[in-house]
Amino acid sequence: MALVVFLIVKSVNKISDAAQKLSKKDEQEEAPAPTTKVCPYCKSEIDIEATRCPHCTSQLN
Template sequence: MSKLLKEFKEFAVRGNVIDLAVGVIIGGAFGKIVTSVVNDIIMPPIGMLLGNVNFTDLYISLEPERSMVDGKHISLAKAAEAGVPVIAYGQFVNVILNFLIVAFCIFILVKAINSLHRKKEEPAAEEEPATKECPFCLSEIPLKATRCGHCTSQLAEEQAR
C-alpha cells in the first residue's frame, strides 16, 4: 500500500501534472470571462439591432399553448418554471459564440508559441570557415596561414588567401 502512495505522490508532484492543473484552473476562469463578454457585451447590441431581442429568451416551444399568456410568448425562465419543453436556440447561439471566441484565442496562443519554437529551431547562418586543409599533410590549419604548422610546408600564395 505504501508503494502505491509513493507512486501517486511522485505522479502528483510531477511538473506536467501541476502545469496541467494550473492550465485547467486558468482555462475555467477564462471561460467565465468569455461567457460574460458574449452575454453582457456582444449579444445586447446584436439583440438591439435585431429589434430589442434578448437572445437568452429565444426558444421554440414544443407545446405552444402552454408557453403563451394573453397571446404573447412567456420568457424562457417562466417556460422552464412551468415545465414547458422548449428548444432554447438563443442560449445555443451564445454557447457557439463562447466556443468560437475561446477557440480563436487558443488558435492565436498556439500560433504564437509555434512561432517562438520556429525561431529557436532555425539554424544559425553558416559562417566562413576559419580553417583550411594543408594540401601536403591534409591537417587543418588557419585560413590565413602561409606555412603549415604540422609539416612546415610552404603554401602557395593563392592558397594563403
C-alpha cells in the first residue's frame, strides 16, 4: 500500500514540475511593457505618461 502511494506522489510531483517549467518559459517570453522612461535632460527615471519631469520641470515630448 505504501509503495502505491509513493508512486502516485512521485508521478504527481513530476507532472507538477513539468507544468512549472512550462509556465516559467511562457513568463520569460512575454516581456512586460515599460512603465518608466528616462528624462533626456536630467537622466532621472520618470513615469511613462509624464509630460513634464518632476525633478527638473522640463517639458517632455
